[in-house]
Amino acid sequence: MTEQHDATGGDNTTYGEAYHYADNFLQKGDKEAAESGAFYARIRHERYLNEQAILKGQSTSSLLMPGLEIRVQGDDAPAVFRKGVLITGVTASAARDRSYELTFTAIPYSERYGYRPALIPRPVMAGTLPARVTSTVKNDIYAHIDKDGRYRVNLDFDRDAWKPGYESLWVRQSRPYAGDTYGLHLPLLAGTEVSIAFEEGNPDRPYIAGVKHDSAHTDHVTIQNYKRNVLRTPANNKIRLDDERGKEHIKVSTEYGGKSQLNLGHLVDAGKQQRGEGFELRTDMWGAVRAKKGIFISADAQDKAQGQVLDMTDALAQLREAQSLVEALCSATEVAKAELADLQTQKVMMSEALEELKKSAMLLSAPEGIAQVTPKSLQLSAGENIISTSGKNSDFSVLKEVYRCCWRNGKSVCPKAGDKNFCR
Numbered sequence: 001m002t003e004q005h006d007a008t009g010g011d012n013t014t015y016g017e018a019y020h021y022a023d024n025f026l027q028k029g030d031k032e033a034a035e036s037g038a039f040y041a042r043i044r045h046e047r048y049l050n051e052q053a054i055l056k057g058q059s060t061s062s063l064l065m066p067g068l069e070i071r072v073q074g075d076d077a078p079a080v081f082r083k084g085v086l087i088t089g090v091t092a093s094a095a096r097d098r099s100y101e102l103t104f105t106a107i108p109y110s111e112r113y114g115y116r117p118a119l120i121p122r123p124v125m126a127g128t129l130p131a132r133v134t135s136t137v138k139n140d141i142y143a144h145i146d147k148d149g150r151y152r153v154n155l156d157f158d159r160d161a162w163k164p165g166y167e168s169l170w171v172r173q174s175r176p177y178a179g180d181t182y183g184l185h186l187p188l189l190a191g192t193e194v195s196i197a198f199e200e201g202n203p204d205r206p207y208i209a210g211v212k213h214d215s216a217h218t219d220h221v222t223i224q225n226y227k228r229n230v231l232r233t234p235a236n237n238k239i240r241l242d243d244e245r246g247k248e249h250i251k252v253s254t255e256y257g258g259k260s261q262l263n264l265g266h267l268v269d270a271g272k273q274q275r276g277e278g279f280e281l282r283t284d285m286w287g288a289v290r291a292k293k294g295i296f297i298s299a300d301a302q303d304k305a306q307g308q309v310l311d312m313t314d315a316l317a318q319l320r321e322a323q324s325l326v327e328a329l330c331s332a333t334e335v336a337k338a339e340l341a342d343l344q345t346q347k348v349m350m351s352e353a354l355e356e357l358k359k360s361a362m363l364l365s366a367p368e369g370i371a372q373v374t375p376k377s378l379q380l381s382a383g384e385n386i387i388s389t390s391g392k393n394s395d396f397s398v399l400k401e402v403y404r405c406c407w408r409n410g411k412s413v414c415p416k417a418g419d420k421n422f423c424r
Contacts, residue, residue, distance in 0.1 A: 002037070006045065014052070020044065024204055047116040050088075053080045055106040064090055064102060069109055084109040088117075124201035128209055130156045135190035136165030141234065143187030146170050151208060153194060171196070173208040189234060192217065242266070247274075258284025294357030299366035310356050315365030319350050322389035345385055 020040075029036020055072070064070070066089055072081040085106035092102035107115060131153040135144035145151055150170035158167065174197075177184040188194070188211060197209035213219040221230055229241040240251040242265075249265035260283035267276040281287075289295065300314040326343050353359040364370060372378060380386060388394065396402075404410065 014049075018044065018048065022199070022202075022205070043116055046113040047118070049110075049113055050107050050116055053078075053108050055081055055085050055108075056103065057106070058101060058103050060099060060101050062100060064104055066090060070106070080108050086115055088115050123203055125198040125203050126201060128195040128197045131194050131196045132156070133188045133190055133192045133194060134165050134167050137190075138164070140190045143189060145187065149173070149185060151188060151194075153196065153208070155196065168206075171206055171208055174210075186231075186233070242268075256285075260285065292360060294360050295362045296357060297362070297364045299368070312354070312356075312363060312365065314367065315363055316350065316355060318365065319346075319354070321391070323347060323350070325391060326389055346387055 023037070023040050025035055025037045025040055027033075027036050028038060030038045033039055064087060066087050068087045069084050070087065071084050086109050087104050087106045090102050090104045092100065094100040133144075134152050134154050137144065143151075144165055148170070150172050152165055152168050153171055154162065154167035173185075173188070173194075175184055188208075193212045193214050194208045195210040195212065196206050199205040199207065220232055221228060227242060227244040229243065231239040236255045238251065238253050240249075242249045242251075247266040247268075249263065249267060251261060251263050253259060253261040261280065263276075263280040263282075265277070265279075266274060267278075267280060269275045296310055296312055296315075298312065298315060300312075302311065323343065323346055326346065330343060349361075353361040354363050357363070
């Protein structure tokens with residue numbers, strides 16, 4: 001917010017611009033509106049004009065005083081003073097051996113602007129002051145901030161009694177990352193010790209420069225766990241990065257519903273004892289994995305992440321091998337076109353859906369086997385085909401009964417040996 005003012009009335013003997021940054025005003029206003037931008041601009045310009053021409057003189061009159069207008073007589077008087085001058089300051093002296101006399105300073109009298117005394121230098125606040133974040137709620141478990149994310153603080157040296165949460169005006173906090181609706185803001189709770197600094201030492205412009213631990217609010221990283229980098233919130237939401245060489249790990253966790261965690265690397269328990277390696281995504285509540293464009297789950301090796309994310313070479317090779325087996329079986333029989341149509345369905349599924357996950361499909365691959373286990377029921381359901389291909393045996397073991405139902409035809413083909421069914 002910028003405002004400017006010209007108090008010369010069009011005087012072309014003056015030129016230039018004086019720029020003052022961060023004056024204390026909230027609105028531009030006009031030259032008559034007190035404490036507005038225009039008001040301060042006018043006052044500052046008039047102060048400069050006061051220094052344009054200064055008259056100094058001596059007198060023995062005790063009637064001269066600041067604020068008095070006097071006339072300057074004489075043909076040799078400068079034209080700027082002939083309309084009168086305004087006394088702005090006097091210095092008087094007298095002694096037993098000396099008569100009373102004074103010296104005075106004056107500026108040309110003007111109806112456009114008046115005398116503006118020099119500004120008194122404002123106090124300069126050096127360093128920082130300790131303070132505590134406050135809240136209107138006793139033992140508040142959340143931060144007490146305003147719509148702009150500012151805090152109220154109580155300076156440690158302040159002995160006055162204040163209404164809780166009103167010990168100061170709203171104070172900004174300096175942060176390592178900030179911008180328009182983005183940044184890093186970890187809310188501070190009441191009682192947190194902070195260091196208050198001042199912009200350019202101006203006592204009217206305080207801000208929170210830093211946050212400190214103390215004996216009542218101890219640090220969560222000490223000599224006991226100095227190899228760890230920890231971000232922990234008051235509700236124990238946590239991001240932990242352990243830099244111990246050879247045991248590096250990352251943990252992201254929340255306490256809701258028991259505990260939900262993402263653990264990476266060298267996995268440890270609460271006693272820092274190893275409980276696994278790799279990664280673990282776990283929760284005591286429900287879990288869901290959802291991907292609109294497709295999911296690829298694989299145990300195939302890709303060391304050091306040197307490869308494409310959707311590199312499914314090994315998995316597709318296994319599917320192609322299965323297709324080749326089906327083709328060989330079909331060509332060895334004289335079964336009608338139904339089998340050939342099923343083979344074509346497999347090819348279309350692999351080329352148009354599974355390869356690079358061109359469609360919303362799921363592909364699971366593991367070089368050493370896949371097992372599904374449940375003490376209850378396991379259901380496989382497909383709106384079109386269920387395709388099962390094995391390079392060796394297909395084993396189905398049922399303790400009680402087997403039901404097979406075909407709406408049209410059921411066929412079993414064995415090109416070499418016979419199809420045998422045994423029921424005791």
